[in-house]
Amino acid sequence: MRNQSYTLMVVGGAHQDVRRLTVHRRRVLSVFGLVVAGFVVVVASFVHSIVIGGSAIEAGALRAENALLAERLAALRTKTTALADDVRSIERADEDLRALADLPARSRELAMGPLRSPAGAAGGAASDIEPFSIPLSDPSQADGLLPASELLEGRVDVLRTEGVRARRSLEDLVGYYAAREQLLASTPSVWPTRGWVTSVFGGRDDPFTGGRVMHAGIDLAAAEGTQVVAPAAGTITFASENGSYGKFIAIDHGRGIVTQYGHLSRILVKVGDTVTRGQHIGAIGNTGRSTGPHLHYEVRLNGIPVNPRNYVLEW
Numbered sequence: 001m002r003n004q005s006y007t008l009m010v011v012g013g014a015h016q017d018v019r020r021l022t023v024h025r026r027r028v029l030s031v032f033g034l035v036v037a038g039f040v041v042v043v044a045s046f047v048h049s050i051v052i053g054g055s056a057i058e059a060g061a062l063r064a065e066n067a068l069l070a071e072r073l074a075a076l077r078t079k080t081t082a083l084a085d086d087v088r089s090i091e092r093a094d095e096d097l098r099a100l101a102d103l104p105a106r107s108r109e110l111a112m113g114p115l116r117s118p119a120g121a122a123g124g125a126a127s128d129i130e131p132f133s134i135p136l137s138d139p140s141q142a143d144g145l146l147p148a149s150e151l152l153e154g155r156v157d158v159l160r161t162e163g164v165r166a167r168r169s170l171e172d173l174v175g176y177y178a179a180r181e182q183l184l185a186s187t188p189s190v191w192p193t194r195g196w197v198t199s200v201f202g203g204r205d206d207p208f209t210g211g212r213v214m215h216a217g218i219d220l221a222a223a224e225g226t227q228v229v230a231p232a233a234g235t236i237t238f239a240s241e242n243g244s245y246g247k248f249i250a251i252d253h254g255r256g257i258v259t260q261y262g263h264l265s266r267i268l269v270k271v272g273d274t275v276t277r278g279q280h281i282g283a284i285g286n287t288g289r290s291t292g293p294h295l296h297y298e299v300r301l302n303g304i305p306v307n308p309r310n311y312v313l314e315w
Contacts (some may be wrong), residue, residue, distance in 0.1 A: 014101050024174055089161060094169050094252065098169075103176065112164060188299055189312065193228045193229070193284060195294070195295065214305075218297050220295045221292065226284040227282075228264065228281055232277050234259070235275075237258070237271060239271050243279060245296065249267060249282055258299075260296075262296035263290045264287060265282075265286070266283040267282050
């Protein structure tokens with residue numbers, strides 16, 4: 001059996017010799033084994049290439065996805081940093097406004113700086129790190145994106161809380177300055193008319209008697225009919241003839257401040273009217289005890305005449 005062989009006879013044409021090819025069984029088996037082994041190698045190589053190729057495609061897709069996530073994370077980092085700068089600017093403005101208003105600075109309980117990494121991370125000890133210091137140069141390291149996203153969420157939460165606190169503080173300041181605005185709006189601060197100052201506040205010689213008298217206001221000379229305006233918001237308490245003052249207007253601005261206007265040619269308001277700064281209330285005239293067209297302007301504080309110049313911010 002070991003020396004068994006196979007004879008292959010090749011027959012040509014009618015006049016050609018018959019050729020015999022003798023092949024030993026062992027050689028046939030060897031050749032067959034080589035063919036089978038080659039087939040197995042080819043099939044294994046094909047399967048291997050499919051598996052490796054699929055893994056490479058999957059890895060490439062993961063790298064592309066991680067690269068996109070890293071890019072978005074970097075963009076969020078830039079936006080969050082800008083937002084943090086805006087919040088800090090608002091806080092500085094808030095502090096400046098509170099200093100101007102002599103209000104106590106609001107207490108801060110949250111830090112806007114770097115967040116603290118958990119103990120045991122990156123070496124085992126807790127340390128202050130920049131929230132986005134995790135390297136993203138290798139997008140295949142997907143695990144590095146999760147801590148960065150968690151730190152990003154932490155920074156956003158901090159900014160959101162600080163934003164709410166800053167908004168509440170600014171609302172307080174708005175209320176404070178709104179009250180001050182009302183106060184300023186009702187404080188005489190501009191000239192009631194444009195003209196020449198012909199007589200100042202204080203002692204002077206009376207133009208009719210020549211005696212020394214107290215002049216309780218300022219005289220502003222201008223052409224008859226020149227408009228007179230309210231120097232601040234208030235309520236009209238008098239608008240009629242008033243003896244030597246001639247046609248006369250009085251405005252109550254609150255807090256004991258009253259302004260008075262004499263020698264008018266026209267009165268454009270009535271008692272009870274509410275006026276605002278700059279509103280046209282009358283016109284310069286020469287009524288009452290007067291030597292020529294002018295406005296007699298007084299400011300009284302709790303009934304006592306004070307120098308109107310002290311209430312004029314615009315000259």
